[in-house]
Amino acid sequence: MKEIDARGLSCPEPLMLTAEALKNTKGPVRVLVTEPHQKMNVEKLAKDRGKKYTSTEIPDGFAVVIE
Amino acid sequence: MNLSDSKKKLAAAGVVCGLVAVCLAYFGNPANMAFCIACFIRDTAGALGLHSTETVQYARPEIIGLVLGSFIISVAAKEYRSTAGSSPAVRFILGMILAIGSLVFLGCPLRMIIRMSAGDLNAWVALIGFVLGVGTGVFALKKGFSLGRAHLTNRVSGGVLPALMLGILALAAATPLLKSSSGGPGSMHAPLLLALAGGLIFGVFAQKSRMCLAGGIRDAILMKNFDLLTIIGGFFAVMLIYNIVSGNFIPAFDTPGVIAHSEHLWNILGMYAVGFAAVLAGGCPLRQLILAGQGSSDSAVTVTGMFIGAALAHNFGLAASGTAMDAQTQKVVEGAVPFYGKIAVLICIAVCFIIAFTNKRTEGK
Numbered sequence: 001m002k003e004i005d006a007r008g009l010s011c012p013e014p015l016m017l018t019a020e021a022l023k024n025t026k027g028p029v030r031v032l033v034t035e036p037h038q039k040m041n042v043e044k045l046a047k048d049r050g051k052k053y054t055s056t057e058i059p060d061g062f063a064v065v066i067e
Numbered sequence: 068m069n070l071s072d073s074k075k076k077l078a079a080a081g082v083v084c085g086l087v088a089v090c091l092a093y094f095g096n097p098a099n100m101a102f103c104i105a106c107f108i109r110d111t112a113g114a115l116g117l118h119s120t121e122t123v124q125y126a127r128p129e130i131i132g133l134v135l136g137s138f139i140i141s142v143a144a145k146e147y148r149s150t151a152g153s154s155p156a157v158r159f160i161l162g163m164i165l166a167i168g169s170l171v172f173l174g175c176p177l178r179m180i181i182r183m184s185a186g187d188l189n190a191w192v193a194l195i196g197f198v199l200g201v202g203t204g205v206f207a208l209k210k211g212f213s214l215g216r217a218h219l220t221n222r223v224s225g226g227v228l229p230a231l232m233l234g235i236l237a238l239a240a241a242t243p244l245l246k247s248s249s250g251g252p253g254s255m256h257a258p259l260l261l262a263l264a265g266g267l268i269f270g271v272f273a274q275k276s277r278m279c280l281a282g283g284i285r286d287a288i289l290m291k292n293f294d295l296l297t298i299i300g301g302f303f304a305v306m307l308i309y310n311i312v313s314g315n316f317i318p319a320f321d322t323p324g325v326i327a328h329s330e331h332l333w334n335i336l337g338m339y340a341v342g343f344a345a346v347l348a349g350g351c352p353l354r355q356l357i358l359a360g361q362g363s364s365d366s367a368v369t370v371t372g373m374f375i376g377a378a379l380a381h382n383f384g385l386a387a388s389g390t391a392m393d394a395q396t397q398k399v400v401e402g403a404v405p406f407y408g409k410i411a412v413l414i415c416i417a418v419c420f421i422i423a424f425t426n427k428r429t430e431g432k
Contacts, residue, residue: 008216010153010349011282012289013428016208019290034219036146037277040071045290060219 080276081301103178104352105169109377117378122251132266137360149225151364162372168340176280184306186318196335204346213428225362281345326389328402
């Protein structure tokens, strides 16, 4: 599974990296972010692209797996 | 409370923030400076004695309220994260640029919207520069610009700026130590408690909605996402209605009572620097205060840079003057950007380009 570690990056870098990964990867993508609003942004991007996602809290942020 | 999951909620957040600004303007804040981050940081810097321009010295409770409102709601909603370490010194410089560019235009992006809603055509001209500045920042982002990662740090670190703001509030409320203007814009203000409450409410809604003037345009250009622009739309609509109803909507350059100037090139370049620097810093001056409130020490450093930039803008005579009636001669004296203010803006833009194209993302892919 492709993993994007966007923890600690400023907006809109987590979204840009996620969008790029979704464009270039066929399988699922796991995105790691630090801030709650970044998690929401990544979830919204997945939703806008018609993809399913699941989010979990990790020790230093959140992991969003986009199918 | 999640405000960012529908456009209606986002627009409503903008409307609430607009109503706060209207209230503060009605109860004493300067005309069309109802809620200006750069002007209010400049006034607060003056109150602390960081500059000595006597007409713009007052510890603005709105700034304190914004940071504390964001701090309180982020702690309550478990969104508080104490982070630091993403090129803090560069962010300090970007903070200085945000303040200097704003004071050459005479207002932060938020005040630009407020001035636009009053029909001030100078602000509409400045919008061109702001959009171009944001666009240049987006170009840098696409080329791989990044200030690097922030890391989770000791929880206390993120609370330092809110604590300092509380300290300024205590000094303002209980001691005669802070300077306070007896004339000029600094002497015009809503009552302390009202202004503080306004700042707190604004801070809460700005934190929950992620309101950001630069982010709105950035997301529209970069991702065709109009969420953040929706908030600004709500804010603008309220201010526009207020100005029309109160007879303050006058579409013109040099609108009487609006602190502004008509040096178009420098309105454009001033806001170009602000838009560019705001994208590089990850948010406009308002957003920096909100991020600092929710625990970002990097944004706290940017805010500190804004305080120093605002102080230097007045100590070195970089800030523009607004068109105003001379009380003695009863003649209109046109506002202007001083020579060194123009040089400073050009340096600010050059520094933005250096920062934008020398800080590349090396990881994260």
